[in-house]
Amino acid sequence: MTDTLARPVGAAKPHVKPVRPFFSSGPCAKPPGWSADRLATASLGRSHRSKLGKVRLAHCIELMRELLQLPDTHRIGIVPGSDTGAFEMAMWTMLGARPVTALAWESFGEGWVTDAVKQLRIEPTVVRADYGALPDLHAVDWSHDVLFTWNGTTSGVRVPDAEWIAADREGLSFADATSAVFAYDLDWAKIDVATFSWQKVLGGEGAHGVLILGPRAVERLETYTPAWPLPKVFRLVAKGKLAEGVFAGETINTPSMLAVEDAIWCLEWARGIGPQGLRARSDANAAALDAIVAARDWLGHLAADPASRSTTSVCLTVAGADEALIKRMAALLEREEAAFDIAGYRDAPPGLRIWCGATVDTADIEALGPWLDWAHAVASAQ
Numbered sequence: 102m103t104d105t106l107a108r109p110v111g112a113a114k115p116h117v118k119p120v121r122p123f124f125s126s127g128p129c130a131k132p133p134g135w136s137a138d139r140l141a142t143a144s145l146g147r148s149h150r151s152k153l154g155k156v157r158l159a160h161c162i163e164l165m166r167e168l169l170q171l172p173d174t175h176r177i178g179i180v181p182g183s184d185t186g187a188f189e190m191a192m193w194t195m196l197g198a199r200p201v202t203a204l205a206w207e208s209f210g211e212g213w214v215t216d217a218v219k220q221l222r223i224e225p226t227v228v229r230a231d232y233g234a235l236p237d238l239h240a241v242d243w244s245h246d247v248l249f250t251w252n253g254t255t256s257g258v259r260v261p262d263a264e265w266i267a268a269d270r271e272g273l274s275f276a277d278a279t280s281a282v283f284a285y286d287l288d289w290a291k292i293d294v295a296t297f298s299w300q301k302v303l304g305g306e307g308a309h310g311v312l313i314l315g316p317r318a319v320e321r322l323e324t325y326t327p328a329w330p331l332p333k334v335f336r337l338v339a340k341g342k343l344a345e346g347v348f349a350g351e352t353i354n355t356p357s358m359l360a361v362e363d364a365i366w367c368l369e370w371a372r373g374i375g376p377q378g379l380r381a382r383s384d385a386n387a388a389a390l391d392a393i394v395a396a397r398d399w400l401g402h403l404a405a406d407p408a409s410r411s412t413t414s415v416c417l418t419v420a421g422a423d424e425a426l427i428k429r430m431a432a433l434l435e436r437e438e439a440a441f442d443i444a445g446y447r448d449a450p451p452g453l454r455i456w457c458g459a460t461v462d463t464a465d466i467e468a469l470g471p472w473l474d475w476a477h478a479v480a481s482a483q
Contacts, residue, residue: 112478118439119465119472123456125442126254126280126414128300128307130460132370135304140366144358150351154358158350161361164368165311168376169282172289176319176348178312179356181334184279185212187296187310190335191275192216195294195318196246198325199272201225204249206235207256208448209277213248221329232256232449233403233416243270251281254301255446257404257416257454263288273318280413283371284383284458293318299360302379302413303367304460306360319343371459379459386457386466387412393470399477403452416445417453419477424451429480430473439472 123130144157162177171177180187192213203214203225217225226245230236235258241247243266252259259281266274268291279297281287287295295313299305314322322338334353337344347353371379387410394400394417403416419427427444430453434440445452453473457466 112475114437114475115439115468115471117468117471118437119468121462121465122434122438122440122469123442124440124461124469126301126446126454126456127298129302129304129456129458131304132367132460133462134370135366140359140362142362144362147358149356149358155350157358157361157365158352158356161365161368162348162350164365164372168368168371168379169287169313170289170376171313174316175289176314176343176345178314178337178347179350179352179361180310180312180347181308181352181354181356183300183307183310184277184296184298185310186334187298187312188213188275188277189216190310190312190337191294191296191318192221192248193329193331193335194327194337195273195275195321195325196221197223197327197329198246198321200242200245201272202228202241202245202247204228204236204238204241204247206230206258207232207250207253208446209254210248210250211448213250213277217248233258233405235260235406235409238265241265243267243272246272246275248275249277251276251278251287251295252285252411252413254280254411254414255416255449255454257402257411257414258409259285259411261408263291266291273321280411280458283376283379284413286376286380289315299364299367302383302458302460303364303371304458305364305367306357309356309360309364314343314348367460374459382459382461382463383412383457385463386459386461387415389463389466390415390455390457390469393466393473396470397474400473403450413456413458415455415457416449417455418450419452422451426480427451427453429483430476433476433479434472437472439476440469 273293283302300307399420401418404410431444
């Protein structure tokens with residue numbers, strides 16, 4: 102059988118490859134200089150409830166607080182199940198007290214709609230937009246609790262700011278911020294609940310989520326009991342009060358201390374750059390990719406409006422492409438070790454998705470352009 106992926110058809114193969122061709126949108130590229138042998142290991146094989154385990158978990162939480170520039174009014178907890186587990190924990194424990202509006206413009210927002218409608222059965226108001234667009238944010242009714250994705254990882258669309266979130270809101274704002282934290286300047290006064298995972302902008306490991314609660318969310322937890330049963334891993338209240346230990350490193354279930362040590366290494370790398378430096382790296386990467394797109398008539402942005410275009414999970418359109426062409430391009434690039442995991446999300450329109458977060462080097466984005474030309478030419482000729 103002929104190996105069509107190996108046929109040298111079309112454009113000449115470039116000579117210079119990205120040094121670190123890791124462009125996956127989750128788990129994302131490790132920070133520059135990372136290696137497993139640089140991780141602290143004293144906590145491994147120890148109980149997470151030991152003095153050392155608690156110290157390391159608390160250190161991880163404080164590093165996140167510092168880098169997120171999070172006020173003391175907000176709690177940070179490490180929870181199971183990655184960003185999905187953290188967001189579902191927030192939904193299951195706090196929704197049902199008042200009407201709910203769920204915003205969806207990509208697959209993860211649609212997932213929260215499914216949870217609200219089919220699992221919790223709370224009949225939310227659902228406001229949708231097509232992939233690549235935002236709904237009318239200023240039409241949101243803030244007497245409702247509002248669920249939204251700050252940065253749509255699978256559509257490349259983000260909310261441009263927090264101006265649309267009412268300062269005098271009656272409901273709570275629930276922000277799935279997993280591809281936004283450490284990359285954007287978030288207005289924490291407007292966020293009652295936020296969730297993310299280390300595997301995105303930090304380049305950490307999966308399976309663990311982070312839950313951030315503002316004071317209004319804590320008040321909801323302490324004054325409202327949902328009608329449905331809560332599994333143990335979702336329980337944040339004991340005897341009518343917030344389980345404060347969860348937000349000081351006393352996790353609900355057993356965490357992977359190896360993943361925690363990995364997150365600490367990534368956070369300490371990030372601290373060396375600083376919050377503004379993280380945002381600057383991501384912005385520079387997105388600008389480099391935008392220049393590649395602008396120079397090619399067969400490439401475009403799925404998010405048409407630059408004001409709401411992600412600078413982390415950048416989603417691209419390929420003129421005339423179907424899913425098969427995208428798969429061929431991605432396979433060619435992976436075989437050459439020029440780019441890993443850049444096919445668009447399965448539920449999104451056929452296209453490419455290239456992570457531009459701070460752990461990626463701009464030189465590697467710049468080196469990717471000629472490889473995209475080559476893969477497009479070869480895949481189109483097959």
